[in-house]
Amino acid sequence: MGAPDLSKPGGVVVSKVKQLRERGGSRLAVCALLATSLVATLAIAPLVVMSSATASQLTCSGAPLKGGNLVYARQAGPVTLNPFFPTNGNGDIFADTLLYQGLVMPDPTGKTQNIVPAVASSWSEAANGMSYTFHIRPGIKFSNGTPVTAADVVFSLDYFANPKLDETAVLSGGFKSATAVNSSTVLMTLTAPTPGLIYNMSIFDAFIVPKALVTKEGTKFWNNPVGTGPFKLSKWVRGSSITFVRNPNYWQPGLPYLNSVTYQYALNDNTRLLDVENNQAQMADGIAFNQVATVKGNSNLTLQSVKIPYWVGLWMNFKRKPFQNLDVRKALEYAINRPLINKTVFDGLGTIPNSVLPQLKFDASNSVVKPYSYDLSLAKSYMAKSDYPKGFTITMQYPSGYVEYTNLVLILQAEWASIGVHVKLQAEDQATETALYMKGQYDMTFPYAEFTSDVTVPEEYATFVTTYGGGGYSFYSWWNDPAIAKMVTTFDHTASEATQVIQWPKIQAAMQDQTPFINVMDLPFLNAHRDNVCGTVLDPLGADSLQYTWIAK
Amino acid sequence: MGAYVVRRIGISVVQLLGVAFFAFMLIHFVPGNPIANMLGPRATPREIDLVSARLGLTKPLPQQFWLFLVHLVTFHFGQSITFGQSISSLITQRVVPSIALISYGTIVAIVLGVPLAVIAALKAETATDHAVRVFTSVSFAMPTFWSGLILAIIFGLKLGWLPVSGYGAGFGGIVRSLTLPAIALGLSLLAVIVRTLRSSLRHTMALEYVEAARARGFTTRRVLIRHVFRNAVMPTVTVLAVSVGFLIGGTVVLEQVFQIPGLGTLLFQAVEQRDYPLVETLAVLAGSLVVLLNLGTDLLQATVDPRVRPGAKSV
Numbered sequence: 001m002g003a004p005d006l007s008k009p010g011g012v013v014v015s016k017v018k019q020l021r022e023r024g025g026s027r028l029a030v031c032a033l034l035a036t037s038l039v040a041t042l043a044i045a046p047l048v049v050m051s052s053a054t055a056s057q058l059t060c061s062g063a064p065l066k067g068g069n070l071v072y073a074r075q076a077g078p079v080t081l082n083p084f085f086p087t088n089g090n091g092d093i094f095a096d097t098l099l100y101q102g103l104v105m106p107d108p109t110g111k112t113q114n115i116v117p118a119v120a121s122s123w124s125e126a127a128n129g130m131s132y133t134f135h136i137r138p139g140i141k142f143s144n145g146t147p148v149t150a151a152d153v154v155f156s157l158d159y160f161a162n163p164k165l166d167e168t169a170v171l172s173g174g175f176k177s178a179t180a181v182n183s184s185t186v187l188m189t190l191t192a193p194t195p196g197l198i199y200n201m202s203i204f205d206a207f208i209v210p211k212a213l214v215t216k217e218g219t220k221f222w223n224n225p226v227g228t229g230p231f232k233l234s235k236w237v238r239g240s241s242i243t244f245v246r247n248p249n250y251w252q253p254g255l256p257y258l259n260s261v262t263y264q265y266a267l268n269d270n271t272r273l274l275d276v277e278n279n280q281a282q283m284a285d286g287i288a289f290n291q292v293a294t295v296k297g298n299s300n301l302t303l304q305s306v307k308i309p310y311w312v313g314l315w316m317n318f319k320r321k322p323f324q325n326l327d328v329r330k331a332l333e334y335a336i337n338r339p340l341i342n343k344t345v346f347d348g349l350g351t352i353p354n355s356v357l358p359q360l361k362f363d364a365s366n367s368v369v370k371p372y373s374y375d376l377s378l379a380k381s382y383m384a385k386s387d388y389p390k391g392f393t394i395t396m397q398y399p400s401g402y403v404e405y406t407n408l409v410l411i412l413q414a415e416w417a418s419i420g421v422h423v424k425l426q427a428e429d430q431a432t433e434t435a436l437y438m439k440g441q442y443d444m445t446f447p448y449a450e451f452t453s454d455v456t457v458p459e460e461y462a463t464f465v466t467t468y469g470g471g472g473y474s475f476y477s478w479w480n481d482p483a484i485a486k487m488v489t490t491f492d493h494t495a496s497e498a499t500q501v502i503q504w505p506k507i508q509a510a511m512q513d514q515t516p517f518i519n520v521m522d523l524p525f526l527n528a529h530r531d532n533v534c535g536t537v538l539d540p541l542g543a544d545s546l547q548y549t550w551i552a553k
Numbered sequence: 554m555g556a557y558v559v560r561r562i563g564i565s566v567v568q569l570l571g572v573a574f575f576a577f578m579l580i581h582f583v584p585g586n587p588i589a590n591m592l593g594p595r596a597t598p599r600e601i602d603l604v605s606a607r608l609g610l611t612k613p614l615p616q617q618f619w620l621f622l623v624h625l626v627t628f629h630f631g632q633s634i635t636f637g638q639s640i641s642s643l644i645t646q647r648v649v650p651s652i653a654l655i656s657y658g659t660i661v662a663i664v665l666g667v668p669l670a671v672i673a674a675l676k677a678e679t680a681t682d683h684a685v686r687v688f689t690s691v692s693f694a695m696p697t698f699w700s701g702l703i704l705a706i707i708f709g710l711k712l713g714w715l716p717v718s719g720y721g722a723g724f725g726g727i728v729r730s731l732t733l734p735a736i737a738l739g740l741s742l743l744a745v746i747v748r749t750l751r752s753s754l755r756h757t758m759a760l761e762y763v764e765a766a767r768a769r770g771f772t773t774r775r776v777l778i779r780h781v782f783r784n785a786v787m788p789t790v791t792v793l794a795v796s797v798g799f800l801i802g803g804t805v806v807l808e809q810v811f812q813i814p815g816l817g818t819l820l821f822q823a824v825e826q827r828d829y830p831l832v833e834t835l836a837v838l839a840g841s842l843v844v845l846l847n848l849g850t851d852l853l854q855a856t857v858d859p860r861v862r863p864g865a866k867s868v
Contacts, residue, residue: 079636087591087635163600167592170600238636238646239822240720240814266718266812267821270702274717278710431585431827438589438598471598 060534077265100207100227129193129495150180196459309453327386364505391420572840651815661739666746693744
């Protein structure tokens, strides 16, 4: 009887089973041994599992190759393909981005924060900023082969502005009407100059859909929709996966490269990473910061870190007295050791912000608006001259189930204790946290674990956080600064972008000085993909049309 | 016997009403608003109120509860707030993977557990028995999400024998994709089977009729299978029926880890989004399954063993 072959999987077990049989052991005993071995393997596995990297390295050099089927493990899948009424956030939006396009779109290369032509090949803005004229791209068709007409565009823009049909109709502020000038030209009029409107039209809420089909099919249209995006729907297994195939009528010649794309939903971070490590998927989104080292350590995988307006926004409730005191707010800011947080929590991938809002177009550089440095003595001096020199105690709500938040709040708790601010931590699931936030039942809270902007320009967030009336209470912070609100209103309705570029840094600096919110860190979107997946670019909002993506062979 | 059946069914109806009541109240009293979740950060309070009214969420709670009961009784469970689909169709789409996983997990637990229980009973108070006890304790103590991930790493990622996640197509594909989660689920149930069956076997083996069978010169195998096992297995069947609730709970986690599109994943999403009608329906269905299985087990026991019927005199 030879020694067990330890180099082979299960070598010891096989050997033991042989021994048992040779000694006349019963089948029951063999079963028991196998079962025991299984549990023992599970118990010790974490100690012995090491990463392996054996697949051949394929490069993305050379011309893109056409063909191939991509499986993309995504943390959320679509619940509806109605872009006007998304109910599952990015799960819906990222699927919509493959199917539809608006008149304009965010730069799909992600190189700029600009908008570029899509269904409209060009557009012009009236000198007074009160109207836009859009010229529909000649020959553009929906994925079912029918041409896109001005009637389709007018119908879609009316949808965009109708709060009963469009969940995000709030983004259509400034829209007055859309009319067809001729079959390929649309005139859009505004109630007031609103340069942010066209950026709001670059996203899901103003995608162009075929009037005739939507009218005929009603809500059934969204089960098998058509659009002008690079892909069209092939198969949708709700709750499990959705498959898209190349749109043969796509207006960009030669694109997309892939034959098909399948989104597989995997809520669990580890499952998504396992999928891509095992090549069951070739791309995975939502890589957690504590998984970065694993991805970097696997020679078959590439980590994709994309800068988008994504931030760790920490809210202070202005109904609670300590936060009404500017010295207190400044003390809190100066007592945050952001370099340490970035290193230990975000694997050094974050950016220390110089704005209380996420990184947006028109933001001034650090030399113009300075980030808060970590300065404990300055923080203590602000506390000393505040109304609370002896400090105070608050409760901080944070989203449960996120390792990075768990680590972050512990660091904040320790740091603020040194200036006399004692933090009680309270983990809540996202729905509870949002509900408490909207009711104002919090001292400090992170309202959304994954907090991003819909658009690249500042109008949306700046308006939300400064609009006290209408029940929004400055995004439920109860902060009210009429002077800054007035600056934002002026900015929102300034027709000239050249003027806006000058206006915004002043608003950014004023907010940074008043610090009504704490932007703990600007973060990137993290994806991982197999090394042979090429052309993986995200637009400046983190959406991925996959039109440039190809697979090296 | 007839009176016992009627009384037992009556108790089950009360239990079902209790399950429905608690499922309804619990989700309504948990903080969180399905409409606010659905509409996201841009929604104004007015928009939230409008959509809430349209979906009937502003009606008084007793009225909502009554409508919920009517929906349950008529098997028209209404619409999911999040998915915008009828709840019946959502459940139809998702029920098969969950049943398959629970069944497969139970089979794994039985295939592993019965031999271990028999060995432990035959070798009671020996090193083998202690080893089995340690083994089942470890398997019971391992959270399913953890053992599931470790199984996926070993048998999926390292050895490449089985998929690390997903739900395959066709019978072979389904079996392959469910093998690892079923083992994780089966391991969590193992201790219950092994401990119950071992104890029952030990008790039965000490009875006089078993001694008599041995004295007649029957082999150990024959005594075990024909005389001991049949009489000892009933408590384990009862425990297994009671464990269905535990298994359903286990699938909620495992379906997440292995991205299986079953009812567990659906329930998780529904709770996360505070999709009241969907959470309530799924909770009541799961509760009903447990209540009905318990009812079936009790009635079966009363049928085969008159001693458990009310009024029966113990000998």
